[in-house]
Amino acid sequence: MVNGSTRLLGVIGWPVAHTLSPAMQNAALAARGLNYIYVPLPVPPERLPAALYGLPALGFVGVNVTVPHKEAVLPYMAELTPIAMAVGAVNTIVVREDGSLLGDNTDGAGFLDDLRAHGIRVGESPDEAPSPYRRALIVGAGGAARAVAYVLAGAGMEVAVVNRTLERALDLCATIRRAWPEAPITAHPFPSALARLAPEADLIVNATSLGLHEADPLPWDPAVPFLPRQVVYDLIYTGRTPFLALAEQYGARAIGGLGMLIYQGARAFELWTGVPAPVEVMAAALEKRRNAPCQPFAF
Numbered sequence: 001m002v003n004g005s006t007r008l009l010g011v012i013g014w015p016v017a018h019t020l021s022p023a024m025q026n027a028a029l030a031a032r033g034l035n036y037i038y039v040p041l042p043v044p045p046e047r048l049p050a051a052l053y054g055l056p057a058l059g060f061v062g063v064n065v066t067v068p069h070k071e072a073v074l075p076y077m078a079e080l081t082p083i084a085m086a087v088g089a090v091n092t093i094v095v096r097e098d099g100s101l102l103g104d105n106t107d108g109a110g111f112l113d114d115l116r117a118h119g120i121r122v123g124e125s126p127d128e129a130p131s132p133y134r135r136a137l138i139v140g141a142g143g144a145a146r147a148v149a150y151v152l153a154g155a156g157m158e159v160a161v162v163n164r165t166l167e168r169a170l171d172l173c174a175t176i177r178r179a180w181p182e183a184p185i186t187a188h189p190f191p192s193a194l195a196r197l198a199p200e201a202d203l204i205v206n207a208t209s210l211g212l213h214e215a216d217p218l219p220w221d222p223a224v225p226f227l228p229r230q231v232v233y234d235l236i237y238t239g240r241t242p243f244l245a246l247a248e249q250y251g252a253r254a255i256g257g258l259g260m261l262i263y264q265g266a267r268a269f270e271l272w273t274g275v276p277a278p279v280e281v282m283a284a285a286l287e288k289r290r291n292a293p294c295q296p297f298a299f
Helices: 019-033 047-059 080-088 107-117 143-154 166-179 194-200 244-247 256-272 279-289
Strands: 009-013 036-043 060-065 092-095 103-104 135-139 158-163 185-188 203-206 231-234 253-255
Touching: 009 019, 019 036, 036 194, 047 060, 047 092, 047 103, 060 256, 080 103, 080 143, 080 166, 092 143, 092 256, 107 143, 107 231, 107 256, 107 279, 135 143, 135 194, 143 158, 143 166, 143 203, 158 166, 158 194, 166 185, 166 203, 231 244, 244 253, 256 279
Parallel strands: 009 036, 009 060, 135 158, 135 203, 158 185, 203 231, 231 253
Antiparallel strands: 060 092, 092 103
16 A cells, blocks of 8 residues: 555656556565555656656655666766666666665676576586586677676676677677676677677577567578577567577577566666565566556567
């Protein structure tokens, strides 16, 4: 029950009418018995500064940030976490007790958490046997690709980035090297480099939005086969994309991005509340929302 002691959370975006976050986060808050409420906050770009300045005054504990504001909020943060600074994007804001704003990005951690949930350990650890997943191929060079490249490079993987605009891939690599100077990360043109790079990759990630709509072209060259030993991950979370369907035809292990959506939200939940997130509850809430009739499935 909402009362005078209810603490406020939300998601800032434009538009946010069909966001999934309230369903997922409010289910988690209820499961943990926390007196919080999570609400959508439609903020047009010209009102963004006023909205951010108003968060402490209105008693918000934190907010998520979605398109088109992930980069625009950066100048208003008192502090950025290393990943938010490195990738130049914020998807989670924590309102600290003094009213200052901490900007974080939980996308990369959410991606790694979902890999672990599928039994996939990347990179190297001195306490464990060497991982078979040592080389990654990322398709795309946008914000999502930057977050994924950051965590994979930080885990010690070799990372190759392919993009139609090579300059964007080169810029991504330069960004990651500023955070991880020794990172073996390289940029390549799409699609001409796929035939050479794909056979060497253990993990292949589609970090573009291609596949979100039926008319989208494939973010891959169909003449380049996948291998049964490969894990093929699509950050798109709306279902089985043509990219994943193609990977499955070759016997590769195909994983959609729904788990990443859940785990990045779980990370934000824990930042705000200090309480472990009920991941199973969050997953069930998203599944219920996805199966509801006439309900768009969008973040």
